[in-house]
Amino acid sequence: MPKVGMEPIRKTALVKATIVEIGRAGSLDVTVAQIARRAGMSSALAHHYFGSKEDMFLAAMRHIMTLYGAEVRGALALAQGPKERLRAVIVASFSPANFRREAVSAWLNFWLLAQTVPEAQRLVAVYQRRMQSTLGSALRPLAGPRAGEVAAGLGSLIDGLYLRQALRPGAPDGDAAVRTAMAYLAAELRDGPDRSP
């Protein structure tokens, strides 16, 4: 039981506990005491490592986004060609690790936190920019000048699928989400600039 170098251990435990508790509660109305208890420590210690509850939230938000980013990057590394890269992003977005019940709920709650907390807003903006850039560059060779629009649409759709997932009772269905997103992509890429429905 080492008595030194606990900081990263404790911080990680708190971050995970924060996500779990928010996921369970389905809202940000969780007390520091709950989080700390789940992380196996006193609330005072939680405050020792993170100055405030808000800091815990932000750290958890960064954690979720980092996990997501890593998964996407990993999938991209293996993908060959633009179509494969797009599929990789979509599949990673709905992978079991990211599309877990709790994570989805926490994600959306943090999303709304961005309306209140500037730092959260910054994180959301970073996420959206990165997503737009990744999708956009993969779409360039396929959709030409429409790449930006399609990327925005696809990004919104992914967000919407998260939102719907959070509301559905029962286990997440990543496959269905992947299918929906892939169908959108397939339709958009089928051909030319015709736009009038």
Next chain:
Amino acid sequence: MPKVGMEPIRKTALVKATIVEIGRAGSLDVTVAQIARRAGMSSALAHHYFGSKEDMFLAAMRHIMTLYGAEVRGALALAQGPKERLRAVIVASFSPANFRREAVSAWLNFWLLAQTVPEAQRLVAVYQRRMQSTLGSALRPLAGPRAGEVAAGLGSLIDGLYLRQALRPGAPDGDAAVRTAMAYLAAELRDGPDRSP
């Protein structure tokens, strides 16, 4: 001169005030006192008309959904043929009345409330079912067996556009949202069941 018949007036005022306050706060962390003050009455009176804060939230949620439903129904009444009907739903979804900053924020917050409060969940389910049914029946003649899938995708996309809007600083851009949704639709309807991107 005892005032009579105040009930509907007071209730409406409270419902509107609830939406405004949630919109301003960007979260459900608003006090009954704030809402009551904005509605021009004491918090005790707010409790007199609505038994609890949760009831106020639910009434506000119903209000938003009713407004939305009315707008959609109105648009549908004027629409000729399936394509027009779909466009009508989309345009109504992003009409200025529904896509106002505050309303979008309140909407999403109520959305998340459904993770916690059963009655809110029921309302969300009703909304989703109705949306799926409206879109689905309009899509039947155009997309045949894929109508259900396309409707689900379109519904998710609309939700996603709301979500993104809530996070964007600045005034809502309903037209852009309409364009994105219409592009999705155009792509999906262009033709057959090909699916491999």
Next chain:
Amino acid sequence: MPKVGMEPIRKTALVKATIVEIGRAGSLDVTVAQIARRAGMSSALAHHYFGSKEDMFLAAMRHIMTLYGAEVRGALALAQGPKERLRAVIVASFSPANFRREAVSAWLNFWLLAQTVPEAQRLVAVYQRRMQSTLGSALRPLAGPRAGEVAAGLGSLIDGLYLRQALRPGAPDGDAAVRTAMAYLAAELRDGPDRSP
């Protein structure tokens, strides 16, 4: 048991309770709960009437100073001629009402509060200015150009007597304090500007 118009009653009760509690504790380390309990109400109600603990302290400080000011004014109203006026101020300063154990302790604690809280500093400054002006104008005909100095000395002495009183165990001895202050005055007024001890 009137249920309306409680505000002044409650506020007065809280102010008095604040003074008593600070007097008993001998420091500002008193909890709002203690004060509220002594005033016969919940701490939540105390916060309802005074926004914060600091506000309670400041109100109590004003109360003490107002009492003091009233006593001095009352005594001055009856005094004939400068010597009588000076005596009146001194006697009032050490009257049983002002020189009570608790009041003296509270007074000194508020005094020190002025090092931290601007509004408290302002109150102290007002007190000192008023005292200097009252003593100074009574001293003008007696001490001529030295009136200002003598007033400052007498003011300091009075403060010092309060300070010493607060530290002494046992009941306050206002008469002794009066004698000391009067002796100072007598000595200063005996005659001229000679200064070398």
Next chain:
Amino acid sequence: MPKVGMEPIRKTALVKATIVEIGRAGSLDVTVAQIARRAGMSSALAHHYFGSKEDMFLAAMRHIMTLYGAEVRGALALAQGPKERLRAVIVASFSPANFRREAVSAWLNFWLLAQTVPEAQRLVAVYQRRMQSTLGSALRPLAGPRAGEVAAGLGSLIDGLYLRQALRPGAPDGDAAVRTAMAYLAAELRDGPDRSP
């Protein structure tokens, strides 16, 4: 290279840091962590050397009083005759070393601490007794039977001047304080037992 003999060094550092922090805060509301940080060590070490926060306060109080006592003794050693002795005490009381902003503030705060903590009360009593005795014996040949009274008055005045100083913004003005005290003394010593103002 195990450090030995650190105790006096650490303790002195803590005592000085305590005085500085209390002076800066203007109150006893300083944390052990603050004091320890200023003294360049952990709060755990501070507790190692002083059992408790109260002990730190008391040690700091003794330190201030010791400094004061030394300064007075030093001045007395050089003084010739009673008048010179009295002047020496007064000058030493308001010397720059004792009349520093922080020291004055700490002094007064410790003063009030005596209302709560017996040991602090004892220290105050010792100071007052010593002061009374020093002044009294110097006054005996000059004021005869009134020596005691005059000493008490002078002691109170000195305390009052400290009190006023603590409240004044800006740099301490030791010279003015000396003048006021000396004027009092001069007046009292000018002559006879006349007392009626």
Next chain:
DNA sequence: AATGAATGAGGATTCATTCAT
């Protein structure tokens, strides 16, 4: 000697809700 780790206790403040008028 020295400190990071850890916590229990406490305290100000907030707020939904109830009640008497």
Next chain:
DNA sequence: GATGAATGAATCCTCATTCAT
């Protein structure tokens, strides 16, 4: 119908103090 009065229950956060290393 309407509200000021009132409170219990929470919650975040702070801090002196202890302990293992």
